[in-house]
Amino acid sequence: MTAAGLGHDHGRTxxxxxxxxxxxxxxxxxxxxxxxxxxxxxxAHVLGVDRLDLVLPPPLPADFTSRLAGLVERRCRREPLQHIVGHAFFRHVRLEVRPGVFVPRPETEVVAEVAVREALRVAARRVPVVVDLCCGAGGMAVSVAHEVPGSQVHAVDLSGEAVALTEDNARAVGVTVLTRVGDATDPRILSDVAGSVDVVVSNPPYIPPHAVPVDPEVRDHDPDLALYGGGPDGLAVPRGVVTAAGSLLRTGGLLVMEHAEVQATAVRELVAARGVFDDVETRDDLTGRPRMVVARRGGAS
Incomplete structure (x- = not known):
């Protein structure tokens, strides 16, 4: 590279x-x-790259500064970053994100990891069957299908927009996810695979009606359908998911469900109260907060 080129690169940087x-x-x-x-x-979005290189950046378009300023203004108004750039990274996949569908969160990646590990364990013997209830943008369903090749993955959501986005994300990643618009709390959901599912994974809505999120990105942009869990404690939908999981899982199958930190005890109790789960435990997220319940389907009916 010439001295002039070095100077040009330095100026660009x-x-x-x-x-x-x-x-x-x-x-x-x-x-x-x-x-x-x-x-x-x-x-990075303005430059058309996934990650920004501040050492050797690509050429800057003539309108770079003005385009960046426009995006920064939107973000300053607290429009979610994922809506502005149109995607979110979740585990090993890039997901398209759209307004009207819950934005995938990094903490849910840990919930997905438990499901992936269990599906991999089952895959050593046979084809694992995995169900994602309340799938949203499809992060967990697509991740399982991507990381456990050959697995049979189903995804359910009450939102037609969410199911359509899950389908598009699965197609973009190159995996197959069997989708359905439906009520994840209906114990008859996916009756064609009832009693044969190895893993039910879920990030259901669980916020109580009085606990309105503080962050504008969540409060003003995530759909209420994906946030508020119903009932005074926010656990009406999670209770329904646990009931549905009891019908779907085979004996020894695993339930993995996200919840709020303050709901750990209540969620363990509601899973145990279902009467068909053994080894009910709370597990932490990456920050050490109790954020998911894990339980195995026992032999009782």
């Missing part, structure tokens, strides 16, 4: 770093929780 630094400052002032990360993600 300096321009990009200054733009990202300025964007992060504006986002921080607007109360965005991860301003540096979001500034880099927005700049």
């Amino acid at each position: 300096a321009t990009l770093r200054a733009a990202v630094r300025g964007a992060a400052s504006l986002l921080a002032e607007a109360g965005v929780g991860s301003p540096d990360h979001d500034a880099c993600a927005l700049a």
